[in-house]
Amino acid sequence: MATRVATSSNQLNKLGVGKLSELPKDGKYGDFGGQYVPEILIPALKQLEAAYESIKTDFEFQRELKVLREEYGGRPTPLYFAKRLTEYAGSAQIYLKREDLVHGGAHKFNNVIGQALLAKRMGKQRIIAETGAGQHGVATAMVGAMLGIPVEVYMGSTDIERQKMNVYRMKLLGAQVHPVIAGSATLKDAINEALRDWATNVQTTYYLIGSVVGPHPYPMIVRDFQRVIGDEIMGQTLRRDRKLPDLLVACVGGGSNALGTFYPFVNESSVHFLGAEAAGAASLGKGSVGVLHGAKTQVLQDEWGQISETHSISAGLDYAAVGPEHSLYKKLGRGEYISVNDEEAFEGFRMLSQLEGIIPALESAHAVYAGVQRARKMRKDQLIVITLSGRGDKDLETALRYEQARGTV
């Protein structure tokens, strides 16, 4: 497999980046990242960064996080050898990292539990979040209930209409859901409302962002809470095969499950990273440099900088930007990113269901498809880990409608 990895320190110095594992530097990942927010939020971001630095080495905090990850979240998750999927692909050995088995059915818990504990440590009395399809809102509501912190979620009214079950789930979990009617009444409008709320109530309120996006220090905080995925993979593959994987595969929406998978391996240049974006929301594949959600990164936009409408069969990948650290990995060639369209993702969805008895989230199905395609070009003695970011129960209605429209069911 060809790797184009610019990780020798010489090359990185020439690019002015520094060691990848030590980023961000001054809140930036090369040219990407930063804090493109109204002045009024800068002190809040500084306070957040200071609080985060203090818990990194705080024994009590880390112990509480570990206990909740294990006893409430169900970690560590298994690394499963997918024998029939491997036989089907016919070459490299395919393992699945089972984030679908985490409480709530996806990796999102890894991040929300960390940030909610941080909010508690900072003495915040309420947590706000924005949500598109509702998955992040539900995960936040879940830990809010468990820790006894009130949660309020901003959601576009178009999305509320499309995602009734998740709205009900959030309410059932005790969260308040605020409809946003501005603009196209979807995720980007909900983000603006959440930022407005935060600016007004910054003393009492913690803003809990759901992926490796937003202004510094959020991309770093979310990455660090998600790196448990990659840390576990490293231990599990070393114990089992006495070597590191040759290829890591994950789907990329904002990029948190992918970065959590990749980041612990960033200095291991023999480990190739493959990110699967939705073809209709491929910010890395088709975007250009811009600012969204407070950070400079790859954005899908028109020539006037207006954010493009995106489309994907999987709501979690339907986002017009991507985390700044992925933009840097892509620019340096440290990560490879490919587009997977709805039809291919659906093939991955059926394949995993029928060969392994595991119904993946439609987001994760993009990674399954990409991983199987790539396995065919690799050797039998090579090792692939595909991160299964979530389970597919939430997607059954979408999948059924898709099949009915095609006449395949």
Ligand SMILES: *Cc1c(COP(=O)(O)O)cnc(C)c1O
């Ligand atoms: C939210 C979600 C994603 C996309 O988010 P990332 O930040 O890119 O990981 C992927 N898979 C599932 C199951 C999700 O719920």
